[in-house]
């Protein structure tokens with residue numbers, strides 16, 4: 001069991017709504033809805049705690065609707081180290097249609113003051129000392145600039161702890177200046193960082209290698225139903241998930257991050273880590289919420305993932321059978 005700190009600077013209550021097919025500008029009748037304490041870092045924390053790790057969660061939480069989070073943290077068995085800020089934590093709406101399409105409506109988040117930021121910096125410094133990894137996931141709330149975000153990450157890095165970051169846009173660019181241990185952009189986030197569209201696996205491989213050149217040890221590029229590309233200084237791998245029936249892809253990326261970190265913390269071989277993380281994230285898309293390690297067919301999902309080590313200087317080519 002490892003000690004991990006999961007950071008959500010901009011957590012959210014996820015309002016997940018299931019509809020047959022969304023009709024814009026019309027009255028839609030949902031067949032299911034639920035409200036969950038979420039946000040990328042909290043989702044990662046939930047999976048890591050379920051996998052047996054000692055997890056603390058932090059970031060900024062609005063005082064006005066903190067109850068749902070406090071109940072969830074107690075149920076997940078994670079320690080609450082969130083800094084409270086005035087106002088409400090945002091509610092993000094996720095509309096899932098029968099064909100697997102998901103529409104996200106994400107809010108900006110509660111305003112964070114300079115004082116709250118300084119408080120969080122201290123929490124991060126204290127929590128990072130003596131833990132095995134810090135995972136920082138999601139967007140920046142109003143009041144936190146990309147530069148200030150970079151400073152927070154540097155403070156964590158200075159504690160000599162493994163730093164995993166899953167964010168996008170200017171926040172990802174700021175994070176990369178601190179050479180995090182791992183990042184997990186999806187295809188779109190990577191091409192935004194690269195400043196050009198990335199067509200095909202070879203372009204993705206080059207861009208992923210550029211992340212390694214920036215000092216990132218593990219660059220995981222998630223590709224939705226097409227799986228993941230992992231680039232390290234030791235080589236590149238890709239993994240393809242089994243075909244599953246898609247209900248909601250909302251927490252798949254966070255499940256992937258938590259599962260990959262679990263493998264890394266356990267010192268697993270790369271292929272074992274990739275298979276586990278790919279299978280668990282595929283499990284996650286079969287329902288609303290994060291992946292369930294206790295799924296009855298989890299071993300089958302793992303067996304049905306396809307893995308391939310890619311050879312430097314040679315095209316990836318077709319997937320092995």
Ligand SMILES: Nc1ncnc2c1ncn2[C@@H]1O[C@H](COP(=O)(O)OP(=O)(O)OP(=O)(O)O)[C@@H](O)[C@H]1O
Nearest residue numbers: 186222223224225227241250251252253278281282
């Ligand atoms: N349709 C799918 N079928 C099977 N597995 C999937 C599917 N979509 C996603 N996954 C799994 O989840 C992983 C992460 O998915 P994705 O690339 O959508 O992450 P993301 O865009 O970062 O998501 P998030 O918005 O949660 O951060 C993929 O690498 C894959 O293993």
Ligand SMILES: O=P(O)(O)OC[C@@]1(O)O[C@H](CO)[C@@H](O)[C@@H]1O
Nearest residue numbers: 012038039040092106138139250
């Ligand atoms: O607006 P952000 O911070 O980029 O993403 C927030 C969010 O979409 O990410 C999680 C899924 O990954 C959800 O729980 C949450 O609503």
